[in-house]
Amino acid sequence: MPLNDHEKTLVEAMFRDDCDVNTILKVVPHAARSTLYWMQRNYEAAGHVQKPSTAIKQRGRRRKLTPIVRQYAMELLAHRNDLWQEELAFELWCEFDIEVSKSTICRMLKEERLSSKVNTRIASRRSAVEQGVYEETLAQLMARGREAKIEALEMLLYLDESAASEKVMFRRRLWSAIGLPAYTRSELLSKVRCSVLPALDIHGYLPGATLVVEGAVTQAMYEHWLETVVLPQSEPYPGRRSIIIMDNCSTHHSDKVITHGSYYTYADGNRSQSFVANLAYSCYIYRHIHHI
Secondary structure (H helix, E strand, O other): OOOOOOHHHHHHHHHHOOOOHHHHHHHHHOOOOOHHHHHHHHHHHHOOOOOOOHOOOOOOOOOOOHHHHHHHHHHHHHHOOOOHHHHHHHHHHHHHOOOOOHHHHHHHHHHHHOOOOOOOOOOOOOOOHHHHHHHHHHHHHHHHHHHHOOOOHHEEEOOEEEEHHHHHHOOOOOOOOOOOOOOOOOOOOOOOEEEEEEEEOOOEOOOOEEEEEOOOOOHHHHHHHHHHHHHHOOOOOOOOOOOOEEOOHHHHHHOOOEEEEEEEEEEEOOEEEEEEEEEEEOOOEEEEEEEE
């Protein structure tokens, strides 16, 4: 007659107390002597009365992603969070010599509460300290406008160049039947590229100050536009649109501007001072121009 789990536990306890088979038969008389001898061999070999192969029964296939493999994958994603799932599977194959399917990788990422998101690029030269110094310097410049009873934000004027072409009108996503491709017939020719250089203040685009040219804006174009269009609409500092902020584009560096300490002077006689912050903020160096 087979033994139940309680009786097996009792037999194992008696073997632990150095009881022999004859003693155990007095407590469990319905047990077969051969069964007790087998249980005694199992206890002496593995420390329990069950067979070593069935002592801990494993359900299903053995997991490929063991805790060590999962920990390595998470550490790898912490340093290289732009890996594709196929690349992550290849890295695990190189490190542990295991073949992991994409579905297994996807399931692991969901269990670790990770999801794929749009990558936002942040400039490596961005500095929180220099950003704070820049904001403090700008606040000090704008403070003089409040003393002159001018709203601080009205002192700011931003210059930033952009580009556009007919390619921006091309829509990259279309509707089509399932299983059929989506395509549009168009002339695969180089499109005309235009540069747009506006001036923006708190009220929007500065009227009549937007420069649109075919191709790129050169230094000569930029200097002419700045001196003949932008500066005439800027009041003397600390007036409205007296702090002109531009980025560190190469066209903004010109031999016409002579550096004197923290100020710039136009060499053609139209003197204009500009405070130079010399701070890398969002990978740009902002200049604050005071039109006098």
